[in-house]
Amino acid sequence: MAEFWNEYGGLILEGLRDTTIMVVASTIFAYIIGLPLGVLLIVTRPGGIWERPWCNRIVGWIINIGRSIPFIILMILLLDFTKFLVGTKIGVRGAIPPLVISAAPFIARMVESSLSEVDGGVVEAAQSMGASIWQIVRKVYLPEARPSLILGASISIVTIIAYTTIAGTVGAGGLGDLAVRYGYVRSVPPVLLTTVLLIIVMVQVVQSLFSWLSRKLDKRLR
């Protein structure tokens, strides 16, 4: 055990750190893009508070295109763009742009779904009080959908964790990279097992934490 740790401990910790950085950074950037897109889908939809059918359709198409390209192909397609954006095609930094572009459309749909659960009557009440579109988004849609948005975030993060491990196989580093290089190529089963365990633990922690937070912040459950 000690021997295994001496030999691979550093690598595993490094992998864990890289994966965490990629997941956290990609999640943040993906939300910066995906959250406004999700909001846009809700407000511009037919019957929405800022009905713009064409805008809604175009944004919908872009999101669908983004979602239909498999992550691994998207990474290859984006190589030059990634290089231009972050100065490298590989490593942790090189993995973040494709992760963000892949996750943002997914997040936009998650956000759209959460916001569509908000009771239309409450939105209407806000309109009857003279609320502007921006006020309705900020003070009605987002706070009222908060528990659902948090649950959606847990699903998004778990998806990003999965993408991150795929990115690892093509030179992004992190636990996925470790699993391929040591677990598969050099055939060291304990390394493979450890990475799998760590990924399972990460997913569990994220899911439990966000579920707990969602319940705790939901004032409907009393």
Added chain:
Amino acid sequence: MAEPIIQIRDLTKTFGQGADAVHALEHISLNIQKGEIFGIIGLSGAGKSTLVRCMNLLERPTAGSVVVDGQELTQLTDRQLRKARQSIGMIFQGFNLLMQRTALDNICFPLELTGVPKAQARKKARELLEVVGLGDRENAYPAQMSGGQKQRIAIARALATDPKVLLCDEATSALDPTTTLSILELLKDLNQKLGVTVVIITHEMKVVERICHRVAILSGGVVAEQGEVAEIFANPQSEIGRQLVYPGGVKLEALRESRVIRIAFNGGSSYEPLIASLAIDCGVKVNILGADTRNIDGKAFGTMLLGLPQDPAEAAKAVNYIQSQPNVTMEEVPDHG
């Protein structure tokens, strides 16, 4: 008479186009006076919700004019309309409270929208909580409150910006009868104390008789009749008016009498002595086919369907006697079968 606070002229609302078009409202004209409680009643699908939603332009009329407090709403820009809506409060059947906010913060909501400082908003909200009788529930969330309490919070929220008009869209329809009465009493109270004009949309005649001064009966997207509540109760002119006043729907086909008359009591007298004295004074016995008495504004009102005797002479005697009574009006019900 003073300038009405809500003036609706020739309002038409059509949903959809061409062959699929639904004419929800057709050429509606109404005046609602400052300080009154105005009822709009109709069966479901009559267009009453659409009509009330045209009063703050939640629904934009296809044609016609909506003037509220001197402003033609259909001509306003978005910004002006939002401003105008701040003086038109609205409550709903489903309460529509923000579920993630406390009672107090719900009442603060419309004040936040207009940029009132937080401390000032909270002070106002606390006062309103007292007004609606929920001073001890400021930290409760809607999920912890009963339907009646939620509607009280919604009323407080609607009043936070000191509106001149309060629109109530089926506000008591989701409540049990006892709670309905308490909410109606509250609305009556607020109308008297604050002078706020109240517009009530309902399908229940009970609601109208309880608190409304005037009423418009809506049917198939048009105003079937409108007027003082007492008058309409005493003598409904339209078919739909009769249906609403006699919800049981007396089936005239089933009656065997030769002549049927409807008499209405316009306050003052009670109908039992009338029928008794008819028998004693004239020796004529009539059949009571249906009766409905109500208490409106502290006076007894009632309508009754009487079947007159087969003998024409006896029938005429009864008719003459009834016509001679004060506070009673009478009409013959034609073609009852």
